[in-house]
Amino acid sequence: MGNFTAVILDFETTGLSPNYGDRTIEVGAVLVTNNRITDRFQSLMNPGMKISSFIEDYTGITNRMLSDAPAINEVMQKLKSFIARHPLVAHNASFDSRFLDAEFGRINHRRVNEFACSMLISRRIYPDAPNHRLETLVRYKSLKTDGIHHRALADAEMTAHLWISMINDIKSDYCRNEVPFGLMQQLAKTKRKKVQELLLDT
């Protein structure tokens, strides 16, 4: 008891803003139970438009690969089942939550899941990291990686390892048996100077 389940997810997209027409082109998600990855979900998605050469270069996902991919709505239905009502985590969650909510909106679904941001939490837990990009934190904490970056499942797995690492570090640094999701969310909203206070207090 006490070890919560969460889904860590990551999107590759055509750009930065769903409000300006950008769509998702790949999703990766992993289920974390008892601080271990216990299930995985990944799919490319055909956004119905050409992606820029910048995105092709950035992700390694090509227009050719997407032409054979399933429609976004179809994948969103499957993603909806995968995430169920589990709390969600993403690195810079404001980005992924915007896209998730936009794509769910297109299938007339409204997200009920809570969201936590591993980037905001890492700024509190690892203030001395050179920066808080996912890639940097993976190196900084010597986390498991297959060396692939900017692909959805690889990034989701690295984010999951970061998430697990942060929970384990809080447990050992503050002698805690468990670190509930709500505390992680609270951390993200806590001023850096008040972090010690929060973790010692609760």
Added chain:
DNA sequence: TGCCAGGCCCTCTTTAGGGCCTT
């Protein structure tokens, strides 16, 4: 037509500006 993100966080702040993160 052409424009175009958005939210957090720090500081030489709050009557603001700019860097960080995500694609």
